[in-house]
Amino acid sequence: MAALITHSPILIIAIPLVAAFLTPLIGMASRKARNTLVIVSLAFVVFLVFALARDISINGIHVYTLGATSPGQTIPTGFMVPVRIILEVDGMSVFFGIIWAIVSLAAAIYSLSHIASETGQTRFYTLLLLMVTGGFGMMFTGDLFNLFVFLEIASISGGALIAYRTKYADTLEGGFKYIVVSAIAGLMVLFATGILYAQYDSLNIATLAQVIQYTTLDKIALALLLIAFAMKTGMVPLHLWFPDAYSVAPASITGMLVITSHACMYAAFRVCFTLYGGVIDAPVVGWIIITFGLLTMFVGVTMAVFQKDVMRFMSYHAISQLGYMWVGVGVGLAVLGNTELLATYGRDAMSGGIFHILNHAMYKPLLFFTGGALFHYTGTRDLTKMGGLAHKMKWTTILYIIGTLSISGIPPLNGFSSKILIYESVYQFHPILTVTGIIVSILTLASFTKAFHSAFMGAELPEYKKVKEVPKSMIIGMVILAAGIVFITLFPSLIVNWAIHPAADALIDQGAYINAVMGAVP
Amino acid sequence: MEHIAHNFPFIASALLMGIAFYIILFKKNLIKLIMGIGMLSSGVNLFIVALGYRTGGNAPIYTDVPPGPMVLSVPQALTLTSIVINVAVLALMLTMVIHTYRHTGTLDSEKSRRLKG
Amino acid sequence: MTFIFESGYTFWNPLIWIIVFLVVAIIVYFFRRRGQKGYKKDTDQARIFLCGEEVPEAEERHIRVGNIYWGFFETLKEYYKQILRVHTGIINDYILWFVAVTVVSAIILVIAGLAK
Numbered sequence: 001m002a003a004l005i006t007h008s009p010i011l012i013i014a015i016p017l018v019a020a021f022l023t024p025l026i027g028m029a030s031r032k033a034r035n036t037l038v039i040v041s042l043a044f045v046v047f048l049v050f051a052l053a054r055d056i057s058i059n060g061i062h063v064y065t066l067g068a069t070s071p072g073q074t075i076p077t078g079f080m081v082p083v084r085i086i087l088e089v090d091g092m093s094v095f096f097g098i099i100w101a102i103v104s105l106a107a108a109i110y111s112l113s114h115i116a117s118e119t120g121q122t123r124f125y126t127l128l129l130l131m132v133t134g135g136f137g138m139m140f141t142g143d144l145f146n147l148f149v150f151l152e153i154a155s156i157s158g159g160a161l162i163a164y165r166t167k168y169a170d171t172l173e174g175g176f177k178y179i180v181v182s183a184i185a186g187l188m189v190l191f192a193t194g195i196l197y198a199q200y201d202s203l204n205i206a207t208l209a210q211v212i213q214y215t216t217l218d219k220i221a222l223a224l225l226l227i228a229f230a231m232k233t234g235m236v237p238l239h240l241w242f243p244d245a246y247s248v249a250p251a252s253i254t255g256m257l258v259i260t261s262h263a264c265m266y267a268a269f270r271v272c273f274t275l276y277g278g279v280i281d282a283p284v285v286g287w288i289i290i291t292f293g294l295l296t297m298f299v300g301v302t303m304a305v306f307q308k309d310v311m312r313f314m315s316y317h318a319i320s321q322l323g324y325m326w327v328g329v330g331v332g333l334a335v336l337g338n339t340e341l342l343a344t345y346g347r348d349a350m351s352g353g354i355f356h357i358l359n360h361a362m363y364k365p366l367l368f369f370t371g372g373a374l375f376h377y378t379g380t381r382d383l384t385k386m387g388g389l390a391h392k393m394k395w396t397t398i399l400y401i402i403g404t405l406s407i408s409g410i411p412p413l414n415g416f417s418s419k420i421l422i423y424e425s426v427y428q429f430h431p432i433l434t435v436t437g438i439i440v441s442i443l444t445l446a447s448f449t450k451a452f453h454s455a456f457m458g459a460e461l462p463e464y465k466k467v468k469e470v471p472k473s474m475i476i477g478m479v480i481l482a483a484g485i486v487f488i489t490l491f492p493s494l495i496v497n498w499a500i501h502p503a504a505d506a507l508i509d510q511g512a513y514i515n516a517v518m519g520a521v522p
Numbered sequence: 523m524e525h526i527a528h529n530f531p532f533i534a535s536a537l538l539m540g541i542a543f544y545i546i547l548f549k550k551n552l553i554k555l556i557m558g559i560g561m562l563s564s565g566v567n568l569f570i571v572a573l574g575y576r577t578g579g580n581a582p583i584y585t586d587v588p589p590g591p592m593v594l595s596v597p598q599a600l601t602l603t604s605i606v607i608n609v610a611v612l613a614l615m616l617t618m619v620i621h622t623y624r625h626t627g628t629l630d631s632e633k634s635r636r637l638k639g
Numbered sequence: 640m641t642f643i644f645e646s647g648y649t650f651w652n653p654l655i656w657i658i659v660f661l662v663v664a665i666i667v668y669f670f671r672r673r674g675q676k677g678y679k680k681d682t683d684q685a686r687i688f689l690c691g692e693e694v695p696e697a698e699e700r701h702i703r704v705g706n707i708y709w710g711f712f713e714t715l716k717e718y719y720k721q722i723l724r725v726h727t728g729i730i731n732d733y734i735l736w737f738v739a740v741t742v743v744s745a746i747i748l749v750i751a752g753l754a755k
Contacts, residue, residue: 149607180733184562188741228741285748302722
């Protein structure tokens with residue numbers, strides 16, 4: 001058991017990777033064995049992530065050096081800097097890891113019947129597992145170049161999965177837009193990595209953070225990294241590809257794409273707080289993030305009210321919810337240098353933003369899954385053609401209501417607890433942030449009510465007389481996420497104390513991250 | 523003059539990236555757009571490979587090495603990885619464009635679009 | 640395993656909310672119990688009554704999504720006209736925004752550094 005936990009960072013990345021390449025082999029033998037392999041490997045990853053999280057809460061940051069005689073030996077004897085690939089998992093990384101593990105398991109279970117009528121299912125699961133690998137790699141890696149590599153693994157498999165249903169023209173367009181945007185963002189990340197390497201001869205985030213000077217070149221690299229990752233998360237005005245790609249993907253993949261966008265957000269936070277943490281011009285970068293965050297919230301929700309395509313409508317809501325996280329963490333970044341303000345409201349704002357990531361990662365995939373359930377039986381994403389579906393799809397309706405109430409921040413559901421945390425802390429930074437947040441929240445509720453009315457309410461329409469409830473595995477996938485929502489609703493303080501505060505502190509405490517790799521500074 | 527000769531690889535990579543961005547921003551043909559992304563990746567790769575060169579350094583090949591310092595091979599390793607990744611990305615994009623062409627019968631990024639708003 | 644959630648200024652307890660919802664549900668159920676006992680399912684009693692007018696078919700009765708919040712969109716017509724102009728759906732424009740935002744933020748960062 002101890003050895004399992006010691007090696008868990010690499011196992012969490014390697015198990016989906018190995019399973020991905022075993023899937024086609026086993027898929028040739030039997031369909032059932034293949035599905036079992038996918039589910040069992042992902043379930044084992046969930047177990048490993050929780051074991052790793054427990055270990056981190058007891059022993060602090062977990063460092064894993066690949067190829068060293070012992071995983072803790074980050075700097076080889078006779079060297080001053082780390083030369084090996086290092087995985088570094090702290091409270092923030094493992095927080096994202098838990099989200100990613102749960103959502104990918106739910107998405108895989110949901111896929112079992114959601115894509116049951118499609119061809120090329122074996123390749124679908126191979127790509128899904130590769131995407132899981134890429135996501136975990138981004139969250140756990142301790143060096144910039146591997147961040148780029150795993151970003152590209154996640155993007156390539158994600159792009160291929162978006163375009164999976166090649167019989168429709170729009171899926172290919174969405175997939176193409178996604179892969180073009182990802183390729184350019186990825187190349188800019190690589191360019192920025194090159195700029196940093198040219199100056200400091202290192203790729204390791206901890207080593208770079210120790211020696212970084214914040215020269216003009218560093219500022220340009222920061223802009224490149226920040227905006228490239230922000231584009232991958234869908235920050236307004238770089239969000240234009242986001243609804244195109246998300247609305248056409250199979251619903252299970254859309255749910256997972258939400259979390260890959262959170263993984264890019266994690267990378268942006270990691271760059272701002274850890275890589276540049278000691279030298280960054282915190283108020284300026286903080287205000288840039290807050291401004292774009294406000295735009296993201298407002299434009300996202302106003303575009304969402306306008307939409308008639310159910311998946312597109314939810315994608316715009318995903319954009320608008322991302323704005324809350326940018327604002328929350330941006331306020332934390334803006335007061336990073338000021339210990340007093342950080343203690344008064346900065347840490348709370350960051351906790352709120354990070355808590356919102358967890359909540360969003362539960363309710364948004366759930367809503368996308370219900371949207372996929374609607375598409376599964378009506379065969380259309382167009383809300384104008386739907387109506388009266390609550391008569392037949394009772395489970396889907398209930399799960400949709402849970403998701404809706406949660407995303408609009410209706411107490412006592414979990415969306416409320418993170419929003420109140422953001423509102424009350426960013427109010428002390430600038431009142432306009434809270435005012436915008438509340439307006440956006442109202443519009444969110446309004447637009448979800450509209451979608452609820454037009455899809456589920458009303459008399460039973462004659463064209464949907466034959467609609468049945470969706471298959472069991474889709475219900476199970478959705479119920480896993482709904483159970484997450486109920487759990488967070490009932491125990492908010494438990495989650496905040498055990499998961500959110502350690503994650504926020506891991507971002508603020510740059511020194512601990514550096515020391516875990518470089519050893520205590522003499 | 524010597525300054526320019528010294529920085530020649532960087533100037534070349536900047537030019538490549540500039541032309542690539544021009545193509546990506548202003549050419550509506552999807553195949554040309556993919557070519558632009560290919561050029562952008564070449565520019566970035568050239569930049570990283572140029573970083574690996576130090577004046578008077580030897581190539582990091584251990585057999586029959588002349589005396590003197592050796593360059594660290596990290597940038598070469600990075601470039602190799604990045605080239606492989608870009609091959610995969612370009613292949614995937616071309617596949618999607620072929621399928622798009624089958625559905626819509628056009629390669630124009632404005633005429634082939636179905637999703638907007 | 641505490642239900643209480645405190646964060647500087649906020650105090651709230653999901654249990655209280657759940658109890659309130661339960662109380663409301665009981666009251667609603669109480670009113671429902673007081674309803675007509677003589678009601679029979681699947682008879683003319685269950686049919687829709689519209690002042691004696693003929694009731695339209697189900698698909699004509701349903702208020703479709705395009706008709707909801709008409710006034711909201713009418714008021715914000717100008718805003719939507721401008722915002723939809725940005726959402727062209729052309730991939731080249733997407734990258735143009737990326738280049739523009741990157742350049743602007745790089746300039747802001749460099750100027751902010753010079754100002755210090």
